[in-house]
Amino acid sequence: MNAYLIASSFCVAAITLFFFFAVLIKGIHQQKNLSFCLFAGSVFVWSFGHLHWQLAGSEQEAIFWIRILVMGSSLIPYSYLHFVSHFVGRKIPKFVFWGYLIGLILCVLAWTPYIFKGVEERMGFEYWPIAGPAFAVYFGGFAVVVGYCFFLLVDQYRKATIKVKNQHKYLIVGTAIGFAGGGTNFPLWLNIQFPPILHGLSILYILGIGYSALRYRLLDFNEVVVRFLSLLAIAGVIGLIMALLFNLFVGYAYPGFYPSGLTFWWALLSGLSFVFLIISPVASSLFDELVETKLVSAGFAYRNQLRKLSDRWIPNLQNEEAAQAIVEGIYEAMRL
DSSP states (O other): OHHHHHHHHHHHHHHHHHHHHHHHHHOOOSHHHHHHHHHHHHHHHHHHHHHHHHHOOSHHHHHHHHHHHHHHHHHHHHHHHHHHHHHTTOOOHHHHHHHHHHHHHHHHHTTSTTTEEEEEEETTEEEEEEEOTTHHHHHHHHHHHHHHHHHHHHHHHHHSOHHHHHHHHHHHHHHHHHHHHHGGGSGGGGTOSOOOTTGGGGHHHHHHHHHHHHHHTOSOOOHHHHHHHHHHHHHHHHHHHHHHHHHHHHHHHSTTOOSSOHHHHHHHHHHHHHHHHHHOHHHHHHHHIIIIIIISHHHHHHHHHHHHHHHHHGGGTTOHHHHHHHHHHHHHHTTO
């Protein structure tokens, strides 16, 4: 179970970081981009803390990383509300402000015994947090706000055109499945004997947002950054899988002998995988097909379309009919 939580937390952190930088480098001048970066940053802090919590070798180290993950998860619902409010065009600035204020207060309480008051062994997990007196506020805010976000998305979906519905469905499915999966971490806090077996589904909500953003240009992405970070994320996942398999093999074949830690082998094997993905013609071709024809083709197709239009019309700019055709072509390409 620990290996499963480690792998899924790493995947969430890697995917989130990918989308975070893809948007951040392009710019956060738009409120939708800014709210997405705040949400992605919160998810990354939570998943990064969760990853290191599972890797902790002592009680003090585990408590430190639990505090970090609590800080991230305290801001997730309110930053998600911020993003969804811009996504569906619902102006609720006061609600968002008070949400962030509650989230920041919970971040401070993460370093006190109020949200969790210690750790103990539960269901095979050596350092599992024990819920404190403020846990109800921590979890209750999470459940209520995410539920409200789901309502906003579904309400917008019912009123939307077919094209907009296609944009919304990934967010709705991702919110429902992803948050439900991540929520399975909470019962054990209350000593309810239910393991976090669905934790891996938390990947879906960041994937749902990211895929919708790329596929339908819901956020402003940089193409070069998307390609580079895609390669880096894939290499990181490959490196983690190989590092886990290597550690399992060494632990089985040579009990008690570990030449280096998991982090070292993950970094080394990820670096080698990244180099391979760049220099291998087969891997590069498969990657181009995945990213360009399967994922972002619809999002960036308008640029190729405009390029072809300009090549066709530039020699005829003095012709009034050609000028009118340019206007109509741009309207069609930009979906105005």
